[in-house]
Amino acid sequence: MIDSIPLVTPQIAHFSVPLPLKSGALLAAYDLVYETHGQLNAAHSNAILVCHALSGNHHIAGYHQASDKKPGWWDNMIGPGKPIDTRKFFVIGVNNLGGCHGSTGPASINPDTGMAWGSNFPMMTVADWVDTQARLADVLEIRQFAAVVGGSLGGMQALHWSIAYPERVRHCLVIAAAPHLTAQNIAFNDVARQAILTDPDFHGGDYYAHHTTPKRGLKLARMLGHITYLSDDVMGSKFGRVLRHAAINYGYDVEFEIESYLRYQGDKFAESFDANTYLLMTKALDYFDPAHEAGSLKAALAPSMAEFLVISFTTDWRFAPERSREIVRALLDNERRVSYAEIDSAHGHDAFLMPDPHYHALINAYMDRISL
Amino acid sequence: MIDSIPLVTPQIAHFSVPLPLKSGALLAAYDLVYETHGQLNAAHSNAILVCHALSGNHHIAGYHQASDKKPGWWDNMIGPGKPIDTRKFFVIGVNNLGGCHGSTGPASINPDTGMAWGSNFPMMTVADWVDTQARLADVLEIRQFAAVVGGSLGGMQALHWSIAYPERVRHCLVIAAAPHLTAQNIAFNDVARQAILTDPDFHGGDYYAHHTTPKRGLKLARMLGHITYLSDDVMGSKFGRVLRHAAINYGYDVEFEIESYLRYQGDKFAESFDANTYLLMTKALDYFDPAHEAGSLKAALAPSMAEFLVISFTTDWRFAPERSREIVRALLDNERRVSYAEIDSAHGHDAFLMPDPHYHALINAYMDRISL
Numbered sequence: 222m223i224d225s226i227p228l229v230t231p232q233i234a235h236f237s238v239p240l241p242l243k244s245g246a247l248l249a250a251y252d253l254v255y256e257t258h259g260q261l262n263a264a265h266s267n268a269i270l271v272c273h274a275l276s277g278n279h280h281i282a283g284y285h286q287a288s289d290k291k292p293g294w295w296d297n298m299i300g301p302g303k304p305i306d307t308r309k310f311f312v313i314g315v316n317n318l319g320g321c322h323g324s325t326g327p328a329s330i331n332p333d334t335g336m337a338w339g340s341n342f343p344m345m346t347v348a349d350w351v352d353t354q355a356r357l358a359d360v361l362e363i364r365q366f367a368a369v370v371g372g373s374l375g376g377m378q379a380l381h382w383s384i385a386y387p388e389r390v391r392h393c394l395v396i397a398a399a400p401h402l403t404a405q406n407i408a409f410n411d412v413a414r415q416a417i418l419t420d421p422d423f424h425g426g427d428y429y430a431h432h433t434t435p436k437r438g439l440k441l442a443r444m445l446g447h448i449t450y451l452s453d454d455v456m457g458s459k460f461g462r463v464l465r466h467a468a469i470n471y472g473y474d475v476e477f478e479i480e481s482y483l484r485y486q487g488d489k490f491a492e493s494f495d496a497n498t499y500l501l502m503t504k505a506l507d508y509f510d511p512a513h514e515a516g517s518l519k520a521a522l523a524p525s526m527a528e529f530l531v532i533s534f535t536t537d538w539r540f541a542p543e544r545s546r547e548i549v550r551a552l553l554d555n556e557r558r559v560s561y562a563e564i565d566s567a568h569g570h571d572a573f574l575m576p577d578p579h580y581h582a583l584i585n586a587y588m589d590r591i592s593l
Numbered sequence: 594m595i596d597s598i599p600l601v602t603p604q605i606a607h608f609s610v611p612l613p614l615k616s617g618a619l620l621a622a623y624d625l626v627y628e629t630h631g632q633l634n635a636a637h638s639n640a641i642l643v644c645h646a647l648s649g650n651h652h653i654a655g656y657h658q659a660s661d662k663k664p665g666w667w668d669n670m671i672g673p674g675k676p677i678d679t680r681k682f683f684v685i686g687v688n689n690l691g692g693c694h695g696s697t698g699p700a701s702i703n704p705d706t707g708m709a710w711g712s713n714f715p716m717m718t719v720a721d722w723v724d725t726q727a728r729l730a731d732v733l734e735i736r737q738f739a740a741v742v743g744g745s746l747g748g749m750q751a752l753h754w755s756i757a758y759p760e761r762v763r764h765c766l767v768i769a770a771a772p773h774l775t776a777q778n779i780a781f782n783d784v785a786r787q788a789i790l791t792d793p794d795f796h797g798g799d800y801y802a803h804h805t806t807p808k809r810g811l812k813l814a815r816m817l818g819h820i821t822y823l824s825d826d827v828m829g830s831k832f833g834r835v836l837r838h839a840a841i842n843y844g845y846d847v848e849f850e851i852e853s854y855l856r857y858q859g860d861k862f863a864e865s866f867d868a869n870t871y872l873l874m875t876k877a878l879d880y881f882d883p884a885h886e887a888g889s890l891k892a893a894l895a896p897s898m899a900e901f902l903v904i905s906f907t908t909d910w911r912f913a914p915e916r917s918r919e920i921v922r923a924l925l926d927n928e929r930r931v932s933y934a935e936i937d938s939a940h941g942h943d944a945f946l947m948p949d950p951h952y953h954a955l956i957n958a959y960m961d962r963i964s965l
Contacts, residue, residue: 244843344843404828404851405820411852412816415859418845419809421793437791444784445817448777456776462882469880471616471716473790473872477879479776480783487787500845507849508841510834 229283229293231256231323234360240318240353243508246343250332253357254323255279255315258299259307261361266593268363269305269312270354271295272371272378275446275502276494278322281314282307297576304584309593310367318353319345319501327497328429340426345501347374347509351381355389367591368392369527372573373540374502377509380548383525384511392591393527394584397537397573399544400518400551401510406539409449410503413442417496426497439496440487447486452536452569518551525552529559530587532580534572560587601655601665603628603695606732612690612725615880618715622704625729626695627651627687630671631679633733638965640735641677641684642726643667644743644750647818647874648866650694653686654679669948676956681965682739690725691717691873699869700801710869712798717873719746719881723753727761739963740764741899744945745912746874749881752920755897756883764963765899766956769909769945771916772890772923773882778911781821782875785814789868798869811868812859819858824908824941890923897924901931902959904952906944932959 231254240248256279261268271281273294282299284292299305299312316324319342327342334341358366369390371379376398383393402410417423420438424431448456460479475481515521529552533545542563552559564580566572572580603626612620628651633640643653645666654671656664671677671684688696691714699714706713730738741762743751748770755765774782789795792810796803820828832851847853887893901924905917914935924931936952938944944952 246843401834403825404832404834404849405823405825407834407849408816408820408828408851408855411849411855412813412820414845415816415856416788416813419813441784441788441791441813444780444787448780448784451777453775453777456780460776462773462776462779462885471876473786473876477776477779477783479780483780483783484787504843504845513834 227283228287229256229258229285231279231285233323234357236353236356238356240349242343242349243346244344248318248325248343251318251325251353252323252329253315253318253325253353255313255357256281256293257314258282258312259310261311261363262593264593265363266365266367267310268358268361268366269310270358270366270369270382271299271305271312271314272350272354272369272375273314273317274371274373274375275499275506276490277375278320279314279316279324280322281312295574298581298584304581305370305588310588313357313361315354315357317345317350317502319498321495321498326495327426327501328495337427337429339429339497342497342501345505347377347381347505348385350378350505351385354378354382355386358389365389365391367593368394368588370394370396371398372396373398373570374506377506381509381511383527383529384521387524387526390525390527392530392587393525394530394532394587395545395548396532397534397540397545397570398548399540400512400547402507407507409445410507413445414500414503416441416445417500423496426500428496434491435496436491439491439494439499440484442499443490443494444483444487447483449539450570452538452567454536455567455569458567518547519554522551522555522557525555525557527557529557530584531559531561532564532573532583533562534564534566534568534570536567537570537572539570599655600659601628601630601657603651603657605695606729608725608728610728612721612728614715614721615718616716620690620697620715623690623697623725624695624701625687625690625697625725627685627729628653628665629686630654630684631682633683633735634965636965637735638737638739639682640730640733640738641682642730642738642741642754643671643677643684643686644722644726644741644747645686645689646743646745646747647871647878648862649747650692651686651688651696652694653684667946670953670956676953677742677960682960685729685733687726687729689717689722689874691870693867693870698867699798699873700867709799709801711801712869714869714873717877719749719753719877720757722750722877723757726750726754727758730761737761737763739965740766740960742766742768743770744768745770745942746878749878753881753883755899755901756893759896759898762897762899764902764959765897766902766904766959767917767920768904769906769912769917769942770920771912772884772919774879779879781817782879785817786872786875788813788817789872795868800868806863807868808863811863811866811871812856814871815862815866816855816859819855821911822942824910824939826908827939827941830939890919891926894923894927894929897927897929899929901929902956903931903933904936904945904955905934906936906938906940906942908939909942909944911942
């Protein structure tokens with residue numbers, strides 16, 4: 222289970238300078254949990270920030286304990302000799318504010334009340350997360366990242382980094398992302414949210430005090446999300462119409478393998494993830510729209526100074542290649558240096574997490590040419 | 594509100610010959626509610642059967658009462674001078690067995706118990722519905738239909754008619770359908786079902802006795818269904834990222850117009866439709882797979898004697914044109930007469946219900962050449 226990478230120990234940074242949020246709220250103090258891989262060099266010029274997506278966290282690679290069954294979520298990408306090579310780079314994963322893996326979030330205790338924040342936890346935006354990540358970079362004495370990297374919602378954070386802190390990002394890797402959600406994307410998110418919000422165990426977001434969790438709703442949200450992460454093709458080839466048992470049983474228990482898979486994924490997720498975090502993550506996705514404030518995506522990206530690598534996957538229908546091309550066009554209109562690749566993959570949106578050789582070779586080649 | 598079409602009065606046919614079902618269950622007796630438009634000619638050769646989809650019913654056109662706000666669900670297609678012209682044809686709409694609009698279904702009283710059938714109502718299949726429709730045709734003294742017509746799940750019934758009762762169908766119109774569901778289709782159905790099945794108000798399907806209805810679950814199911822009926826494009830052009838209020842309010846109430854639309858549609862549906870009917874309709878969709886039993890779609894369609902019109906819509910991603918082409922290929926392999934059209938439409942799966950001029954002209958031309 223453990224390869225050459227040593228065990229990694231998450232660290233906590235406490236921030237007591239109040240954080241003004243996009244929503245207008247002010248967060249007096251908060252913690253961020255993060256982990257690092259590799260060594261920061263003397264010039265502090267080899268740092269990589271990895272931003273996570275909806276259900277991700279700071280545990281990007283390696284193992285926390287020798288008994289862990291699984292490594293961090295992007296272990297195939299990050300490590301010694303891997304595309305994001307920790308022998309060259311100092312790689313940082315942060316659990317986003319509002320998360321449920323150690324950073325301050327809805328399940329944390331609100332010092333004003335002595336109770337879980339619950340429904341009083343402020344709404345987060347991509348811009349807020351980038352601000353908190355910049356503060357963490359200050360603590361770690363990283364003036365400028367060699368690269369900010371992210372897939373999906375993480376790609377949105379990477380993109381926003383290049384807008385909000387242009388002088389602090391040399392390279393920006395935006396993978397399987399979009400400049401904003403479509404109506405259909407928002408619609409799927411809203412169904413997922415309604416599933417959670419209308420679960421009787423949700424108690425208006427204050428379920429912690431009721432010693433319940435809205436598992437039914439969170440399970441539905443995850444099942445639905447999962448469908449949109451996979452391509453129609455890969456679902457067909459992986460599950461097709463294969464039955465779980467020898468024959469149809471004409472009932473509402475699992476009949477098809479795809480049902481078994483989705484329900485299992487939903488149950489597993491609902492056991493381990495906080496529903497309020499899920500809700501606010503989907504809202505951050507919905508809100509992200511740099512073009513809206515700036516008037517156009519070109520205008521939004523005008524401040525950026527980074528070099529870009531934009532990657533999309535052919536069967537990703539959640540954030541289709543066309544959405545990445547919008548980003549590329551806006552960067553070209555700003556005469557930014559941008560590389561773009563549309564990777565041929567059957568895996569839909571999930572492809573950004575998969576060890577596709579072409580995809581990994583591309584990241585590897587790009588990271589290789591980053592000078593420190 | 595009322596045009597030239599006279600008011601139509603639904604009728605009830607009672608059947609007391611036990612019905613053997615695909616599931617192995619036997620239904621001792623049942624009612625079917627139906628309505629008819631136009632006049633059956635002396636030769637009984639001008640009858641058209643219109644099969645409905647998931648949320649449809651027997652009310653296909655016209656008005657039941659002068660005070661009705663809306664006509665039947667396919668009023669733009671069926672009526673005097675319309676593509677399915679009731680001056681030429683005798684057009685029949687039937688509420689499928691298991692429905693919730695007058696035919697025997699889960700909310701009906703089970704004579705064995707004196708209580709609502711609820712969870713004891715048997716599971717339905719497309720083949721069962723076709724059998725019940727054939728029995729109704731017997732009652733109406735229709736030996737052979739001039740055409741059997743249906744969209745979506747209704748198209749599956751039309752297709753099955755040509756297989757199960759080949760000598761009783763002269764023309765078969767299969768619109769926006771598929772020869773079976775994909776894993777992704779089943780996955781969406783299962784999320785919808787889980788939303789209903791896990792609603793605490795569902796009570797294992799016996800909510801009638803508890804004087805509740807699983808509205809939360811049914812609303813979620815409908816919201817999700819609705820996303821899959823519309824194209825990404827039409828959602829974008831109709832709603833885009835338009836906000837409901839002047840600014841984002843950073844909360845979980847409606848923020849985007851698409852959320853408002855979907856929640857409204859969900860609420861409206863949950864008020865008027867029976868959750869058990871919704872469940873069994875989605876299962877009938879999942880089960881439909883004539884190729885599976887016959888070995889191939891070609892073999893399944895070998896008995897058919899009808900002439901076919903198969904229609905798909907370019908932006909329908911629920912039952913994409915490719916799925917209709919599978920049907921067309923199998924018919925051609927059987928040397929059947931088949932016309933096929935892929936209609937350019939922005940409306941996704943819902944296009945089959947829309948009054949697109951090209952689509953209507955096509956149906957009109959096809960129906961026109963049917964000899965009586």
